[in-house]
Amino acid sequence: MVEARFWNTVTGKKVQCFLCPHHCMISAQKSGICRVRTNQNGILVPETYARVSSIAVDPVEKKPLYHFFPGSRIFSMGSVGCNLGCYFCQNWRISQASPLECPLQDVSPEEAVKRAMEENTVGIAFTYNEPFIWWEYVFDTAKLARKKGLKVVFVTNGYIEKEPLRELLPLSDAMNIDLKAMDDSFYRKYCKGRLQPVIDTITMIHEAGIHLEITNLLLAGLNDSPVAIERLVEWVYNLDSEIPLHFSRAFPAYQCNLPPTPPAVMGRVWRQAREKLSYVYQGNIAADEASSTFCSSCGKLLVERSGYAVSSVGLQRDRCRHCGKQVKMVVK
Ligand code: SF4
Numbered sequence: 001m002v003e004a005r006f007w008n009t010v011t012g013k014k015v016q017c018f019l020c021p022h023h024c025m026i027s028a029q030k031s032g033i034c035r036v037r038t039n040q041n042g043i044l045v046p047e048t049y050a051r052v053s054s055i056a057v058d059p060v061e062k063k064p065l066y067h068f069f070p071g072s073r074i075f076s077m078g079s080v081g082c083n084l085g086c087y088f089c090q091n092w093r094i095s096q097a098s099p100l101e102c103p104l105q106d107v108s109p110e111e112a113v114k115r116a117m118e119e120n121t122v123g124i125a126f127t128y129n130e131p132f133i134w135w136e137y138v139f140d141t142a143k144l145a146r147k148k149g150l151k152v153v154f155v156t157n158g159y160i161e162k163e164p165l166r167e168l169l170p171l172s173d174a175m176n177i178d179l180k181a182m183d184d185s186f187y188r189k190y191c192k193g194r195l196q197p198v199i200d201t202i203t204m205i206h207e208a209g210i211h212l213e214i215t216n217l218l219l220a221g222l223n224d225s226p227v228a229i230e231r232l233v234e235w236v237y238n239l240d241s242e243i244p245l246h247f248s249r250a251f252p253a254y255q256c257n258l259p260p261t262p263p264a265v266m267g268r269v270w271r272q273a274r275e276k277l278s279y280v281y282q283g284n285i286a287a288d289e290a291s292s293t294f295c296s297s298c299g300k301l302l303v304e305r306s307g308y309a310v311s312s313v314g315l316q317r318d319r320c321r322h323c324g325k326q327v328k329m330v331v332k
Contacts, residue, residue, distance in 0.1 A: 078128025
């Protein structure tokens with residue numbers, strides 16, 4: 001049995017978890033909000049350690065990461081559970097499931113690294129459900145992966161306490177953070193969480209110099225107003241105007257019956273964000289121009305994307321081959 005990190009005993013057999021800002025108090029034989037950290041007779045246990053719901057070799061663009069080894073493939077894995085409860089969750093079948101509600105296979109850290117290498121991938125991405133609640137497993141696997149020269153990627157909601165994040169940062173190469181809205185009431189109403197911890201996480205990752213991209217799931221009528229987009233874009237701009245920002249098209253899922261985000265809304269938001277930010281993309285929608293990378297200085301095409309076909313037509317390493325501008329992009 002693996003024991004969890006970041007918890008202590010409260011009284012008797014009751015424990016408190018400090019991995020994420022919920023700070024759950026957990027009675028014996030119960031789990032926290034994330035469903036996967038369980039009090040077993042007074043000891044907090046990460047129930048999903050080495051237990052995997054989904055595994056695949058994906059294009060790195062699918063994470064989405066558009067400025068991190070473009071065109072490469074990454075060994076991707078996830079488990080079950082999440083510490084948020086977004087009513088529009090696009091992956092709810094695994095994120096809102098407990099370990100008993102979903103078939104899981106055992107994949108040790110050694111096995112994950114071996115398979116990532118056999119598949120000749122750039123590295124391992126912890127994705128599909130929330131990887132930070134899988135802390136002990138991602139930490140052990142990331143350590144091994146790094147020793148073998150693999151890159152380590154997290155696709156996360158960013159809802160984690162500072163100390164556990166600080167320990168993961170030296171093992172991380174890239175992160176995509178889902179920033180749902182620059183609005184605390186949105187987080188409280190629709191996600192069962194708060195905005196500030198996510199902002200703190202993004203800021204820490206940026207300060208640590210780890211490659212960072214941000215995704216916003218665009219929900220028409222909920223977080224797409226010009227004012228809401230202005231607030232989001234302004235915040236990203238003040239942090240770093242060259243952080244790639246992805247607007248992802250939402251489809252009806254979980255408890256949300258909104259129709260798919262209309263292409264006109266995707267286009268309007270993309271154009272608004274491009275007025276301030278250097279790299280803005282649309283995702284989950286066929287939009288070649290809005291998924292390609294253009295030089296923020298001379299405007300020439302740098303990376304052409306059509307679906308998951310990727311071609312670096314205008315790059316010379318990480319510079320625009322037309323005007324020489326350095327592009328915020330990690331390349332081989
Ligand atoms: S990681 Fe899970 S158990 Fe721990 S505080 Fe967060 S939701 Fe609660």
